[in-house]
Amino acid sequence: MASVLKIDNLSISFGGLKAVDNLSFEIEDKMIYGLIGPNGAGKTTVFNCITKFYTPNQGSVKFKTIEDKVVELMDYKVHEIVNLGLVRTFQNVELIKDLSIIDNLLIGAHSQYKSTVIAQAFMLKKARNEEKLMREKAMNILKDLGLEDKAEEIAGSQPYGVLKNVELARTLMSDPKLIIIDEPAAGLNETETEALAIMIRKIRDTYHCAILMVEHDMGLVMNTCERICAINFGKKLAEGTPDEIKKNKDVQEAYLGKEDDIA
Amino acid sequence: MTLFFQNIVGGMQSASMYGLAALGLVLIYKTTGVINFAQGELGMFHAFVAAALLAAGVPVGLAVLVTLLIAGAVGFLIEWGIMRHAIKIDALGKMIMTMGLVMVAQGLAPMLFGNNPLYFPKLLGGDPIMILGISILPNTLLIITITLTIMGILFYILQKTRWGLAIRVTAENVNTARLMGIPTQKVSLVIWMMGTVLGALAAIMVAPLTTVNVSMMADIHLKSFISAVLGGFATFYGPVVGAFIIGMLNNIIGFYISSKWATAILYFFILIVLVLKPTGLFGKKFIKKV
Amino acid sequence: MLRLEGLKASYGSIMAVKGIDIHIPEGKIVALLGSNGAGKTSTLKAISGVLPVDQGRIEFKGESLLNLKPEKIAQKGIVQSPEGRQIFVSLTVAENLRVGAFNERRKDIIQKRLKFVYDIFPRLLERQNQVAGTLSGGEQQMLAIGRALMANPEVLLLDEPSLGLAPLIVKDIFSIIERLNQQGVTILIVEQNALQTLKIADYAYVLETGRVIMQGKGSDLLQDERVIEAYLGGNKS
Amino acid sequence: ATEPTNPEPSKSGSEVTPTAEPAKEEVSQGVTDTEILIGNSAATSGAFAPIGLPFIHGIEAYLESVNSAGGIDGRKIKFIHYDDEFDPATTAQYLEKLLYEDKVFSIVGHFGSPCIAATLMDLEDSGVPAVYFAGGVADLYSTDDPDRTIYPVQPIYSYEGKIMSAYAINYFKAKKVAIIYTNNEAGINTYEGIKEQLATYPDITIVAEESVSPGLTDATAQVLKVKEAAPEVLIIPSLSAELAPVLKTMEQQGLIGVPVVTTYSNVSSVFVDSNYNEASNVMENLYGLSWVDLESNPKVWDEFVANMTKLGYQDELNAYSATGWIAGSFFTEGVRRVADNGQVLNFKNYMDALESAPIQNPFGGSINFADGMRTGTQQMVLSKVDVNSPSKWVSVTGFFGIDDLK
Amino acid sequence: MQLLKRKPLQYSLFGIIAIILPMLLNAKGSTYTLLASIGIISIAALGFNILLGYSGQISLGHGAFMGMGAYMSAYLVARMELPFIVGLVMAAIVPLLVGFVLGLIALRLEGHYLAIATLGFAVVIEEIFAEFSDFTGGWSGTKAGFPVIFGYKFSKESVYVLVILVLVGLMIATYNFMKSSTGRALIAMKKSEHAAQAMGVSLFKYKLLAFSLSTMYAGIAGSLYIHFFRFCEPKLWGIALSLDLLASVVIGGIGTIGGAVVGVAFLKLLPTFLQGLPILGDIDGLAFVLTGVSIIIFIMFYPKGLINIPNDIYVRFMKRGKEGGKDGIRVED
Ligand SMILES: Nc1ncnc2c1ncn2[C@@H]1O[C@H](COP(=O)(O)OP(=O)(O)OP(=O)(O)O)[C@@H](O)[C@H]1O
Ligand SMILES: Nc1ncnc2c1ncn2[C@@H]1O[C@H](COP(=O)(O)OP(=O)(O)OP(=O)(O)O)[C@@H](O)[C@H]1O
Ligand SMILES: [Mg+2]
Numbered sequence A: 001m002a003s004v005l006k007i008d009n010l011s012i013s014f015g016g017l018k019a020v021d022n023l024s025f026e027i028e029d030k031m032i033y034g035l036i037g038p039n040g041a042g043k044t045t046v047f048n049c050i051t052k053f054y055t056p057n058q059g060s061v062k063f064k065t066i067e068d069k070v071v072e073l074m075d076y077k078v079h080e081i082v083n084l085g086l087v088r089t090f091q092n093v094e095l096i097k098d099l100s101i102i103d104n105l106l107i108g109a110h111s112q113y114k115s116t117v118i119a120q121a122f123m124l125k126k127a128r129n130e131e132k133l134m135r136e137k138a139m140n141i142l143k144d145l146g147l148e149d150k151a152e153e154i155a156g157s158q159p160y161g162v163l164k165n166v167e168l169a170r171t172l173m174s175d176p177k178l179i180i181i182d183e184p185a186a187g188l189n190e191t192e193t194e195a196l197a198i199m200i201r202k203i204r205d206t207y208h209c210a211i212l213m214v215e216h217d218m219g220l221v222m223n224t225c226e227r228i229c230a231i232n233f234g235k236k237l238a239e240g241t242p243d244e245i246k247k248n249k250d251v252q253e254a255y256l257g258k259e260d261d262i263a
Numbered sequence B: 001m002t003l004f005f006q007n008i009v010g011g012m013q014s015a016s017m018y019g020l021a022a023l024g025l026v027l028i029y030k031t032t033g034v035i036n037f038a039q040g041e042l043g044m045f046h047a048f049v050a051a052a053l054l055a056a057g058v059p060v061g062l063a064v065l066v067t068l069l070i071a072g073a074v075g076f077l078i079e080w081g082i083m084r085h086a087i088k089i090d091a092l093g094k095m096i097m098t099m100g101l102v103m104v105a106q107g108l109a110p111m112l113f114g115n116n117p118l119y120f121p122k123l124l125g126g127d128p129i130m131i132l133g134i135s136i137l138p139n140t141l142l143i144i145t146i147t148l149t150i151m152g153i154l155f156y157i158l159q160k161t162r163w164g165l166a167i168r169v170t171a172e173n174v175n176t177a178r179l180m181g182i183p184t185q186k187v188s189l190v191i192w193m194m195g196t197v198l199g200a201l202a203a204i205m206v207a208p209l210t211t212v213n214v215s216m217m218a219d220i221h222l223k224s225f226i227s228a229v230l231g232g233f234a235t236f237y238g239p240v241v242g243a244f245i246i247g248m249l250n251n252i253i254g255f256y257i258s259s260k261w262a263t264a265i266l267y268f269f270i271l272i273v274l275v276l277k278p279t280g281l282f283g284k285k286f287i288k289k290v
Numbered sequence C: 001m002l003r004l005e006g007l008k009a010s011y012g013s014i015m016a017v018k019g020i021d022i023h024i025p026e027g028k029i030v031a032l033l034g035s036n037g038a039g040k041t042s043t044l045k046a047i048s049g050v051l052p053v054d055q056g057r058i059e060f061k062g063e064s065l066l067n068l069k070p071e072k073i074a075q076k077g078i079v080q081s082p083e084g085r086q087i088f089v090s091l092t093v094a095e096n097l098r099v100g101a102f103n104e105r106r107k108d109i110i111q112k113r114l115k116f117v118y119d120i121f122p123r124l125l126e127r128q129n130q131v132a133g134t135l136s137g138g139e140q141q142m143l144a145i146g147r148a149l150m151a152n153p154e155v156l157l158l159d160e161p162s163l164g165l166a167p168l169i170v171k172d173i174f175s176i177i178e179r180l181n182q183q184g185v186t187i188l189i190v191e192q193n194a195l196q197t198l199k200i201a202d203y204a205y206v207l208e209t210g211r212v213i214m215q216g217k218g219s220d221l222l223q224d225e226r227v228i229e230a231y232l233g234g235n236k237s
Numbered sequence D: 001a002t003e004p005t006n007p008e009p010s011k012s013g014s015e016v017t018p019t020a021e022p023a024k025e026e027v028s029q030g031v032t033d034t035e036i037l038i039g040n041s042a043a044t045s046g047a048f049a050p051i052g053l054p055f056i057h058g059i060e061a062y063l064e065s066v067n068s069a070g071g072i073d074g075r076k077i078k079f080i081h082y083d084d085e086f087d088p089a090t091t092a093q094y095l096e097k098l099l100y101e102d103k104v105f106s107i108v109g110h111f112g113s114p115c116i117a118a119t120l121m122d123l124e125d126s127g128v129p130a131v132y133f134a135g136g137v138a139d140l141y142s143t144d145d146p147d148r149t150i151y152p153v154q155p156i157y158s159y160e161g162k163i164m165s166a167y168a169i170n171y172f173k174a175k176k177v178a179i180i181y182t183n184n185e186a187g188i189n190t191y192e193g194i195k196e197q198l199a200t201y202p203d204i205t206i207v208a209e210e211s212v213s214p215g216l217t218d219a220t221a222q223v224l225k226v227k228e229a230a231p232e233v234l235i236i237p238s239l240s241a242e243l244a245p246v247l248k249t250m251e252q253q254g255l256i257g258v259p260v261v262t263t264y265s266n267v268s269s270v271f272v273d274s275n276y277n278e279a280s281n282v283m284e285n286l287y288g289l290s291w292v293d294l295e296s297n298p299k300v301w302d303e304f305v306a307n308m309t310k311l312g313y314q315d316e317l318n319a320y321s322a323t324g325w326i327a328g329s330f331f332t333e334g335v336r337r338v339a340d341n342g343q344v345l346n347f348k349n350y351m352d353a354l355e356s357a358p359i360q361n362p363f364g365g366s367i368n369f370a371d372g373m374r375t376g377t378q379q380m381v382l383s384k385v386d387v388n389s390p391s392k393w394v395s396v397t398g399f400f401g402i403d404d405l406k
Numbered sequence E: 001m002q003l004l005k006r007k008p009l010q011y012s013l014f015g016i017i018a019i020i021l022p023m024l025l026n027a028k029g030s031t032y033t034l035l036a037s038i039g040i041i042s043i044a045a046l047g048f049n050i051l052l053g054y055s056g057q058i059s060l061g062h063g064a065f066m067g068m069g070a071y072m073s074a075y076l077v078a079r080m081e082l083p084f085i086v087g088l089v090m091a092a093i094v095p096l097l098v099g100f101v102l103g104l105i106a107l108r109l110e111g112h113y114l115a116i117a118t119l120g121f122a123v124v125i126e127e128i129f130a131e132f133s134d135f136t137g138g139w140s141g142t143k144a145g146f147p148v149i150f151g152y153k154f155s156k157e158s159v160y161v162l163v164i165l166v167l168v169g170l171m172i173a174t175y176n177f178m179k180s181s182t183g184r185a186l187i188a189m190k191k192s193e194h195a196a197q198a199m200g201v202s203l204f205k206y207k208l209l210a211f212s213l214s215t216m217y218a219g220i221a222g223s224l225y226i227h228f229f230r231f232c233e234p235k236l237w238g239i240a241l242s243l244d245l246l247a248s249v250v251i252g253g254i255g256t257i258g259g260a261v262v263g264v265a266f267l268k269l270l271p272t273f274l275q276g277l278p279i280l281g282d283i284d285g286l287a288f289v290l291t292g293v294s295i296i297i298f299i300m301f302y303p304k305g306l307i308n309i310p311n312d313i314y315v316r317f318m319k320r321g322k323e324g325g326k327d328g329i330r331v332e333d
């Protein structure tokens, strides 16, 4: 499988509402992929199905793991997904506000810790070394993202923009093959959004992972995504390169508005 | 079969009181997120008030009325004097504060009313009515009626009225509720008053079954809490149904299996129910969307 | 209409608003811009009475709002669609909207407002019995705005109303804001979407770490080099 | 029963460890020329306040009567009390304080079965005599250790249970007996005593034995069971908190006419006052044991009332304060005897004096501590509710022990 | 000074002071009893805080686990005449296993639902304690002696030292693993279950871990209790004790290690202090009422726990120092 993620005929409904309806698309390795669509189109729901927060009614989600094995995500539990190399951010930032930023990153590395509770309680050498390694890794990531001087700050005291970046940094702790991010630019102004675009590209280039992104800021989407899938009412509307999508009449009508409105 | 129903009917009387106390508990919980540990002991305190009034020659009906007014005032004081100023304190902290209130009520009662148990009569006298060979006291019917009526009223207020909406909204997010122009302080004031009055009413009805004494409400309070959990905190009928299940089951187990092990068996049963229905019989689990 | 003078407000030891003067004339749209953490939300919170004011004054029609409880301020007609939506997640969409009109008792008026909101956001009508917590992000945003509108505000405080909305709806939102304004609602809007905001704003303030660093007519600021660089991004038209 | 593996006495404050037998005849700790210091630890707040407080006040009232008469041998008795809130760990702490820091001459009225049980070892280790225990722990009564410094007065739970059975069989001539007991320490221990005694009689059947949980409000299941079994006598050794709802359920369910025998702690006017109206039919047949007979000792009663009133406790003239009065009187009797003998007031002489002759209970009956006998009250009288008498109870028998009731 | 910033050192220092100070002051026996009971309950509270403070679950059954530890230890040491160490270890392991099994069943529940489920468990266990008198002595209670380790017979004072050593050891161990990935997982789980899950934290596994660990602490505390007080009976391990643990942890400071100790000390010392007050303390029952009032007042003014008092004073006078976590959860202390 050349692609890192392959979604086939995914469907889920809530009561009578088909939130995702027979959706299929696939994401190639190291690609920045955009998922767009009107409000309530089912984008977040797709994310929740992939990461097993929701269990879809039907369909399959194939994923190529860190070890290049292709697995069916439907066979895994929520907390196991991250071990496979797939990690997400949330539409409303979900960081632990009372912990420092570096501690938040270390939580991102949770699945990589191997030492036992006993080893940790008695601070055995193994546990100490492991902790040291993880801290180094976290510091490196923060450095890469230009956040190193914030490492010891309490997350809750930081502005929203920083938190968005921290959440991104946290995903990197698990050596992901695919990061999925939900509305990263929400709440950022245009200058900040541009910085974010650079950051996203940099993450892909430095960490060699694919990125799947939901975003309403068309500037960001069109500038960073290599391929885009537009959905409406849970169904695929169009798929293609940014230019193709921009020109697509259906997409314009349902989502973008006339072409000249698009930044 | 007569014996079976006699046991059921006997249990209904206590069950109504668990239910009534549970309604007060759930009401306060729903609005403020606080489990009021003092619900029972405040009731006990008010039963002393009623009994003292009676002993001082006040007629029963008036004594009850005055006591309920005093209970309302006490509820007012608790909200206005304590809970209102505890905005920064989370529900758990407030819960411990109500544990402090337990000590205050338990300590003050004997200081004010003496160390002897006191007498308070049934609200409704009269000989048992026989229905199909089962005897029911008129008072039992009264208590059951009061409980179900109050449950109905609360349900109506909460679901159908503007103030009910205010209560639910306050429960969910005080700050936003205020932003929307809802006088949340008034809401929680009224709720604490109502909750305390319900507790007092329950205690006044318990009094004739035992005596007015400091520990009269301990078991009722615990059972009311358990009823609320068994029925789920989500609705007002849940806790009352829970209370009836507990009251009746207690007697059925006691009669047909073993009175010694009745309590243990009952708790074991509740444990099982909860494992199968983690939010109680009528509970709803709200899933936060991510 | 609404006037802030020398306003200072803080969270414990962190001062978020460090002495600002803002004037919101009746019937106008005033915008607050500024980067993350500039203190925009805190200013709105101070107006609504949820963030205690350390110093300064807030006057509404010449009357001080200080020491008024948030609910009293809302009852005076200053209503907010808060940051982070803050919808009541366990209530249905319809109930959320009903809360917005809490201080209105007349059924017919409520119905009229409801119709108004449903006209603007047909999606909410579709979902009126859905539990609000399960709405999509954008739907929640619509609900938050709709809820504020239900109060029939004199002054509407909007904290990032376009956040999370699809481009088409964003356009709608700004035209709705203009429409409301034309109907006589005074509006104070906080936005990241500076371009669109400045287009509709009569007047705008730019905040930076709790202070006003720039102010002027919307159309003037739209031309200002510094504003373009800081908030509109390099490649903006 | 389990035995302590480590009989080592506490070493704490070893330099001040009181000695049971001083070399020369010196007074023991807590005794000065003008004062005898005694004390106890008892729950006087929280749920136990209604029992603990009157009890303490009864002790105080008795000591007041002694002290206001000039004390004994020129010494006044000073009483200190700590409130342990019924927590055994706190009792342990206060007991230690009393024994080794306050250095009391005696612990008088040690309170609450779990608290007593938890500190009994410490108490014995100390060698300080302890008079009167407000609780019926079985360990207080072992007779196999004649050197004990433990002087219980109140009846033991299981012994009271035995007397209840004896009365049920002899007075009521019952063949079919039913029991309702509380499922707690006191209830179970008494229940066991009842069963043990009943087993000694031929052709007696226990037709129902039901248990109620502490603090209950509804005993329908238990009462219906008993009603079904149609006993000739019903024994309910529960305290008032449980007896009251049981009686009221009986009234409701029409279980009327069967004599009910209950424990002495319910034999008080307060119990009748607070319950009679709701269970009058049942209570017409309510009998209680008692080991004090307030009625037939009007002189003592008047003195008791006078001293309680003097201290402002006139609202607490109940069984608990009366037992406090008794505790005070038993302790003082020993001191009096030492004084009468012209001896030095030390532990040895005091204990010898206590054991020298049976001690009269001011409210009737007596206890003999001679030769290591540690049996508490052995004789009890059966009373019946009588709303017309001032104390609401009248005795229907004399003082009898189990052997007398054979 | 810098060195003192390190928590394990602070805990050790606390331990040394707790051991030395009573000796220097030539403390009375009753003082040792008081301190030991604070120390013992603190151990249980420390475990309870892992559950409540770090994983956000409420149990009203932890008293029962303490009882289990006590009976286990008393049975093995006093009756089977096995070494004290065996009793102590088994008193840790048996509640841990029982807690594990209970957790498997009950941890689907949350909040007060879990509280009532554990309460139900505690009631059943109390009944069992009372009934299985061969093992527990039933209502007559069970007895044990002071511990003996390698022939050394403990006295009251030396048991106290042992209690403090165990307490400090557990404080340090708790601190260590709360600072490790396990601790962070627990905190993450408490704050945002979604985020925790997405980061690979198995909610069930960590809830179970927190639950069974806390029952182990309770068991250890139970063992020390029985070998210090040398007597116990079923009533002791009921809901009152569990509520005390809950109150101590909240009053001392949720989610802090020192808070558990401070809270227990506060609740133990307060009544004694109030009873000792001149005039006020002499009024019957008033001290009890004042205890209640004090609890209310202290929570009002220190909602984050008494453990924060020194920090608050420091902040007030030095006008610096960091604000604590916004809702009282801090990994430190
Ligand atoms: N648990 C649920 N119960 C009922 N309806 C749901 C639930 N979750 C989502 N929905 C509905 O499904 C639809 C899709 O929601 P989703 O959150 O996926 O939208 P979205 O594409 O992410 O939109 P947005 O851009 O506004 O965030 C919405 O209409 C929403 O109301
Ligand atoms: N609850 C809080 N407690 C402590 N500090 C806070 C709190 N909320 C905001 N702050 C701080 O106050 C300052 C101003 O925040 P505010 O939310 O007003 O900014 P904003 O301009 O609305 O930013 P954004 O664009 O991110 O919404 C920031 O430094 C922020 O960190
Ligand atoms: Mg979404």
Ligand SMILES: [Mg+2]
Pocket: C040, C041, C042, C083, C159
């Ligand atoms: Mg903001």
